[in-house]
Amino acid sequence: MTIGQVLEELRGDFPGVTIPKIRFLEDKGLVKPERTASGYRKFSDADVERLRHVLRMQRDHYLPLRVIGEQLDAMDAGLDPVVPETAVPSVPVVALSEDGMPSPESFTRADGLRLSRRELLKVAEVDEALLAELEQHGLVRPLTGSALYDTDAVLVARTARDLAEFGLEPRHLRAFRTAADREVGLVEQVLAPLRAGRDAGARARTEETLGQVAALSVRLHATLVKAGLRRT
Numbered sequence: 001m002t003i004g005q006v007l008e009e010l011r012g013d014f015p016g017v018t019i020p021k022i023r024f025l026e027d028k029g030l031v032k033p034e035r036t037a038s039g040y041r042k043f044s045d046a047d048v049e050r051l052r053h054v055l056r057m058q059r060d061h062y063l064p065l066r067v068i069g070e071q072l073d074a075m076d077a078g079l080d081p082v083v084p085e086t087a088v089p090s091v092p093v094v095a096l097s098e099d100g101m102p103s104p105e106s107f108t109r110a111d112g113l114r115l116s117r118r119e120l121l122k123v124a125e126v127d128e129a130l131l132a133e134l135e136q137h138g139l140v141r142p143l144t145g146s147a148l149y150d151t152d153a154v155l156v157a158r159t160a161r162d163l164a165e166f167g168l169e170p171r172h173l174r175a176f177r178t179a180a181d182r183e184v185g186l187v188e189q190v191l192a193p194l195r196a197g198r199d200a201g202a203r204a205r206t207e208e209t210l211g212q213v214a215a216l217s218v219r220l221h222a223t224l225v226k227a228g229l230r231r232t
Contacts (some may be wrong), residue, residue: 003033014055020165022051028065030054030072057083062123084186101219104211114148124157133170134160138177141214183217 001009003019010017012226028042031050033041050072054167057063061083065101071081115123134140139160141154161168166173190213 001048003043006043006051010051010055011050014059017055017164021162024165025051025054025065030065030069043085047057048148058125062125064125073117082228101222102215104208104215107211107214111151113149113151113154114143114146115154116148118159120149120153124154124161126161126225128155129165130161130170131157137174139170141172180220183214183221187213187217 031047033043033047053069057068074081139158144148
């Protein structure tokens, strides 16, 4: 199989997998496809199963690649690798609307996830150096008055990790932080009059409006980016 065919094989079970991700796992020595005389990768069924194992261990057990590599070595030696129990809380799936955009509910839902720095590094599969850079540029922050991190920190760290595969470093991502802060400011302008209400339904109306306006803001942002890329 070509790398594109492998991607199609895996996407049913692992929607977030990408060609750069497969190449990254190859670079780490977790899969070793054959190469044609012209240098193209050719994956076997066994290669695909190895990739499935790697992706499953990352998704379900948050194992670092080093440990997964040890499991693969054991399998190559004819042994049954030990699959540890999940050691950290699972991260809730972000609620998405039918068009793939975050739903209004996703902006008001509180999952209560709280992770230590060590747990964040493990769940997001990032190293200390990357997390420190993300914090330096204001992309990841502990919860106010705490040393713990929430779901948003996990998702930002994972996304930054994936973007790093394309050469985008945390310093390049500051523009996203700036744009997000501006959008938050616009949403806050809409919410200010509602928050001033003192009747029993004021809080509920505020939360409902927050979700709706935030979801529309993200939809507009994403659509403008897509439109701009189509023109280039």
